[in-house]
Amino acid sequence: xKIIKRPLPETWSSLCKRATINENSLQETVASILKEVKQxxxxxxKKYTQLFDGVALDAIEVSEEELKEAESLVASELxxxxxxxxKNIETFHTSQKETAKKVTTTNGVTxxxxxxxxxxxxxxxxxxxxxxxxxxxxxGIPAKIAGCKEIVLCTPTNKEGKINPAILYxxxxxxxxxxxxxxxxxxxxxxxxxxETIPQVYKILGxxxxxxxxxxxxxxxxxVAIDMPAGPSEVLVIADETSNPEFVAADLxxxxxxxxxxxxxxxxxxxxxxxxxxxxxxxxxDKLPRKELAKKAIENxxxxxxxxxxxxxxxxxxxAPEHLIIASEQAYKYIDGIINAGSVFLGxxxxxxxxxxxxxxxxxxPTNGYAxxxxxxxxxxxxxxxxxxxxxxxxxxxxxxxIELMAEAEGLQAHKNAITVRLKEIRNV
Amino acid sequence: xKIIKRPLPETWSSLCKRATINENSLQETVASILKEVKQxxxxxxKKYTQLFDGVALDAIEVSEEELKEAESLVASELxxxxxxxxKNIETFHTSQKETAKKVTTTNGVTxxxxxxxxxxxxxxxxxxxxxxxxxxxxxGIPAKIAGCKEIVLCTPTNKEGKINPAILYxxxxxxxxxxxxxxxxxxxxxxxxxxETIPQVYKILGxxxxxxxxxxxxxxxxxVAIDMPAGPSEVLVIADETSNPEFVAADLxxxxxxxxxxxxxxxxxxxxxxxxxxxxxxxxxDKLPRKELAKKAIENxxxxxxxxxxxxxxxxxxxAPEHLIIASEQAYKYIDGIINAGSVFLGxxxxxxxxxxxxxxxxxxPTNGYAxxxxxxxxxxxxxxxxxxxxxxxxxxxxxxxIELMAEAEGLQAHKNAITVRLKEIRNV
Numbered sequence: 037x038k039i040i041k042r043p044l045p046e047t048w049s050s051l052c053k054r055a056t057i058n059e060n061s062l063q064e065t066v067a068s069i070l071k072e073v074k075q076x077x078x079x080x081x082k083k084y085t086q087l088f089d090g091v092a093l094d095a096i097e098v099s100e101e102e103l104k105e106a107e108s109l110v111a112s113e114l115x116x117x118x119x120x121x122x123k124n125i126e127t128f129h130t131s132q133k134e135t136a137k138k139v140t141t142t143n144g145v146t147x148x149x150x151x152x153x154x155x156x157x158x159x160x161x162x163x164x165x166x167x168x169x170x171x172x173x174x175x176g177i178p179a180k181i182a183g184c185k186e187i188v189l190c191t192p193t194n195k196e197g198k199i200n201p202a203i204l205y206x207x208x209x210x211x212x213x214x215x216x217x218x219x220x221x222x223x224x225x226x227x228x229x230x231x232e233t234i235p236q237v238y239k240i241l242g243x244x245x246x247x248x249x250x251x252x253x254x255x256x257x258x259x260v261a262i263d264m265p266a267g268p269s270e271v272l273v274i275a276d277e278t279s280n281p282e283f284v285a286a287d288l289x290x291x292x293x294x295x296x297x298x299x300x301x302x303x304x305x306x307x308x309x310x311x312x313x314x315x316x317x318x319x320x321x322d323k324l325p326r327k328e329l330a331k332k333a334i335e336n337x338x339x340x341x342x343x344x345x346x347x348x349x350x351x352x353x354x355x356a357p358e359h360l361i362i363a364s365e366q367a368y369k370y371i372d373g374i375i376n377a378g379s380v381f382l383g384x385x386x387x388x389x390x391x392x393x394x395x396x397x398x399x400x401x402p403t404n405g406y407a408x409x410x411x412x413x414x415x416x417x418x419x420x421x422x423x424x425x426x427x428x429x430x431x432x433x434x435x436x437x438x439i440e441l442m443a444e445a446e447g448l449q450a451h452k453n454a455i456t457v458r459l460k461e462i463r464n465v
Numbered sequence: 466x467k468i469i470k471r472p473l474p475e476t477w478s479s480l481c482k483r484a485t486i487n488e489n490s491l492q493e494t495v496a497s498i499l500k501e502v503k504q505x506x507x508x509x510x511k512k513y514t515q516l517f518d519g520v521a522l523d524a525i526e527v528s529e530e531e532l533k534e535a536e537s538l539v540a541s542e543l544x545x546x547x548x549x550x551x552k553n554i555e556t557f558h559t560s561q562k563e564t565a566k567k568v569t570t571t572n573g574v575t576x577x578x579x580x581x582x583x584x585x586x587x588x589x590x591x592x593x594x595x596x597x598x599x600x601x602x603x604x605g606i607p608a609k610i611a612g613c614k615e616i617v618l619c620t621p622t623n624k625e626g627k628i629n630p631a632i633l634y635x636x637x638x639x640x641x642x643x644x645x646x647x648x649x650x651x652x653x654x655x656x657x658x659x660x661e662t663i664p665q666v667y668k669i670l671g672x673x674x675x676x677x678x679x680x681x682x683x684x685x686x687x688x689v690a691i692d693m694p695a696g697p698s699e700v701l702v703i704a705d706e707t708s709n710p711e712f713v714a715a716d717l718x719x720x721x722x723x724x725x726x727x728x729x730x731x732x733x734x735x736x737x738x739x740x741x742x743x744x745x746x747x748x749x750x751d752k753l754p755r756k757e758l759a760k761k762a763i764e765n766x767x768x769x770x771x772x773x774x775x776x777x778x779x780x781x782x783x784x785a786p787e788h789l790i791i792a793s794e795q796a797y798k799y800i801d802g803i804i805n806a807g808s809v810f811l812g813x814x815x816x817x818x819x820x821x822x823x824x825x826x827x828x829x830x831p832t833n834g835y836a837x838x839x840x841x842x843x844x845x846x847x848x849x850x851x852x853x854x855x856x857x858x859x860x861x862x863x864x865x866x867x868i869e870l871m872a873e874a875e876g877l878q879a880h881k882n883a884i885t886v887r888l889k890e891i892r893n894v
Contacts, residue, residue: 117868124571124574125570139557150800152803257682286882290883371579375584381854381856387856387861389884390574390856393868395576396571396574409689411851420831421845422809422836424808425808427816432814435553435819435823438546438822439818439819441542441543442598442823445596449755450715461709461712
């Protein structure tokens with residue numbers, strides 16, 4: 037990991053730039069998959085599953101039997117661990133519930149917002165080497181708390197047409213209503229348009245490879261909501277003399293093992309701290325099973341030494357990290373300065389792993405600098421906040437004339453008239 | 466307005482379908498405008514302003530003098546009206562503030578969310594016949610309450626290079642930081658990329674024509690957040706025997722005058738109610754200054770007579786209207802059934818005009834059925850909710866082993882290790 041000492045402020049924006057993906061050919065491929073799924077539905081799903089995953093599907097939906105079998109296959113210790121994580125995630129996301137707060141803005145005018153669940157949501161869980169059951173907790177639990185009626189999950193199978201038991205177990209546990217053995221862009225198309233087997237949903241959430249990401253982007257343009265734009269995962273650690281180099285190195289590496297395109301950034305005011313951490317990181321790196329992947333990510337990462345604590349925070353805000361770890365015994369002093377970040381981990385024992393699995397916060401977070409404008413997934417992601425208003429006769433008398441004036445000034449005579457007919461009736465003119 | 470009596474449920478989805486716009490050529494045009502703005506910045510803005518608006522701009526930014534002049538040109542009654550609306554909108558949006566609520570999910574594990582303003586936001590206000598200063602209230606007020614530091618506003622000028630004084634007055638009043646005389650796709654590009662004069666922003670909000678809408682969609686794909694996808698405005702009114710036909714007709718027309726592509730839908734259980742309202746509507750229509758526009762919208766609209774109150778609510782949920790008016794003395798009885806709607810107006814005196822201008826709710830709302838998954842603009846639209854977590858030694862002892870198990874089961878050894886090094890240190894191993 038290279039250490040960049042005292043970079044000039046004008047070089048920060050290039051340091052904060054993420055790698056870009058060339059995606060011109062991707063768009064066409066994905067658009068044609070989506071088009072075919074829209075037309076040929078289940079037939080197209082089976083075709084692409086054969087083509088891309090090498091699996092001839094009999095049934096697209098996971099059966100009750102498969103769910104039962106999965107439950108018996110998951111070790112009881114892992115089940116307990118998943119249940120502990122579930123409890124914490126439930127506690128935190130339940131605390132995000134809002135009760136309708138009625139506000140009288142003027143006598144006779146009452147306004148409020150009511151959170152109403154999105155009726156049908158689709159969760160996408162990638163296949164591949166790591167069975168990401170933790171992401172099912174992060175998406176399924178708030179969906180259930182929100183009250184979504186239909187919670188559909190799509191995930192690809194292995195070559196034998198099987199889904200990892202921990203995925204099936206977790207999906208059942210959190211209350212997913214239907215699970216389908218479909219992955220890739222075709223799964224996104226299926227949930228966006230609906231097929232004979234897979235219900236159409238109004239919002240699609242969850243991570244995926246570049247095909248899945250592009251498919252989500254394209255269906256979003258067709259009116260299906262998505263959680264947020266996606267990019268490679270990343271962490272920024274601000275460390276000082278009170279941090280523990282072994283811990284920080286482990287945290288940087290836990291980010292790096294996600295993939296070669298992951299980025300781990302270290303920011304500190306001390307050359308010594310930076311050097312100690314990098315030394316420790318190199319030692320730990322060698323022992324990792326996924327070290328080839330992590331090595332590439334680390335090559336793509338860097339440490340920056342800056343002149344002050346304030347500069348560290350400024351740099352972090354410019355970078356707008358998905359995960360921000362404040363590895364310091366004085367972590368609290370940094371809170372007020374944090375403007376752009378997805379999720380923040382305070383102090384030497386708050387490691388990213390904790391938030392990835394079990395602290396209770398959500399791990400579906402804005403990457404790629406999107407933390408400047410996007411929030412991570414929360415209960416909010418599964419509801420619409422509908423506004424209500426009740427205006428009484430008194431209310432119309434109090435605000436009616438102002439509305440008439442404004443409508444007229446905007447040239448909207450019928451808007452004005454909607455007030456005028458009411459004022460006339462009230463005043464018995 | 467045609468009355469459709471007892472349509473079969475299987476025909477509902479086609480009734481609920483909005484008109485689609487052919488937009489293939491649009492994409493290319495807008496993409497090339499955006500590209501040029503990105504490259505040539507202010508020069509491109511001046512070129513397109515000359516080309517599309519027929520105005521040769523000296524200065525792109527509105528000057529202090531122009532703002533002062535505008536203030537003197539707005540009638541004091543209109544100023545008072547705007548101030549009254551501002552107060553109500555402020556009251557309601559201030560009530561949406563959230564205070565960080567710390568939650569202990571497990572002993573030693575504390576999580577919370579903190580709302581932090583999006584630093585830089587861009588507001589787009591269309592030009593054309595109606596000077597939509599009310600939309601400035603709806604976007605500028607929550608931006609200010611949220612604490613956005615840079616609130617940029619772009620709006621096109623008239624042929625004389627002037628902006629309507631009410632727009633300038635309202636923008637100053639709510640605390641917009643900079644106002645620019647640029648409209649169309651080029652304005653969206655300017656705020657997305659930044660120019661010599663116009664600052665780059667992280668989120669763009671506001672209505673516009675199809676060029677503006679397409680430009681917002683394209684910059685969203687490049688990472689700039691937008692408020693929501695757009696479509697023509699619409700209202701659905703559920704009326705019963707206790708509604709006032711004159712009021713309902715006025716409300717349907719106030720929607721219709723927005724544009725030929727607006728839609729006004731009436732839903733009721735009574736043939737008589739439908740017929741009375743349509744008769745009243747035809748009478749009022751003839752007196753409107755914008756009647757040609759409204760007539761077209763009404764041709765494009767319809768009334769449906771259904772068999773029960775429940776069916777009316779079901780139909781409304783299928784349609785997912787931007788505005789839902791419950792024109793009934795028993796409006797409260799409908800609330801629990803409402804699943805999909807942008808903003809709801811309860812009772813005979815709660816007209817859409819009230820919400821459009823001054824009740825306090827926001828009038829930037831999801832159209833085109835997007836109310837199934839999107840909320841309208843609120844204070845939430847101007848903040849990110851950053852999650853924080855603090856895990857102590859006790860916390861790691863309580864959740865550490867569960868995390869180790871889960872990380873291992875997901876094949877993420879470095880995630881596990883971040884816990885292991887901490888558990889070892891705590892246990893002095």
